Amino acid sequence: MKKIIYFALGGITFALGTLGIFLPFLPTTVFYLLTAFFWLRSSDNYYNRFIQSSFYQRTVEEPIVKKKITNAGIVRMFFMIFLVFLIPGLLVDNAWMRICLVIVYLGHVIGLTWYLRGKKISVKTRESND
Structure with missing residues (x-):
């Protein structure tokens, strides 16, 4: 059900x-x-x-969950986010909205950098003492 x-x-x-x-x-x-x-x-x-699926493994599992992302990958990600924020910034002539977009973009850069470059998740294996 x-x-x-x-x-x-x-x-x-x-x-x-x-x-x-x-x-x-x-x-x-x-x-x-x-x-x-x-x-x-x-x-x-x-x-x-x-x-x-390879798409999930490549775009979500490796970079976001396992935090295995290269510097080039981070730059590419921030560039794509920048383009998404640039479109409304150019289309709408409002200074307050542009200021808000810059603040939110900087929040993304700081937050994602902190998350992705922070402490890595370590998987510890247990060795048996026979």
């Missing part, structure tokens, strides 16, 4: 996200993220296939 509810909620959020492409007051990205959340929980098979 729980799997059916997750699948149905995923269908609803997918429909709302798709409508959000055409209706500016519906946030497409948020609904698509919710769709992924619900659909991955609706089936153990979908979840396992997703976390074992």
Whole structure:
């Protein structure tokens, strides 16, 4: 029953996200993220296939979870975030919004650098003393 509810909620959020492409007051990205959340929980098979996919391993598992990201990868990530923040900064002529975008961007740079360059997760293996 729980799997059916997750699948149905995923269908609803997918429909709302798709409508959000055409209706500016519906946030497409948020609904698509919710769709992924619900659909991955609706089936153990979908979840396992997703976390074992090369895309997930390359873009989420290695750099974010295991914190194995190169300096070039961090620079690339911050550049992409910069481009995302630059678009509204150029399109809207409002000084306060631009100041807020700069503050939020700097918050991302500081927070992500602290997280990714902070203490690494170490996996300790137990050796048996026979």
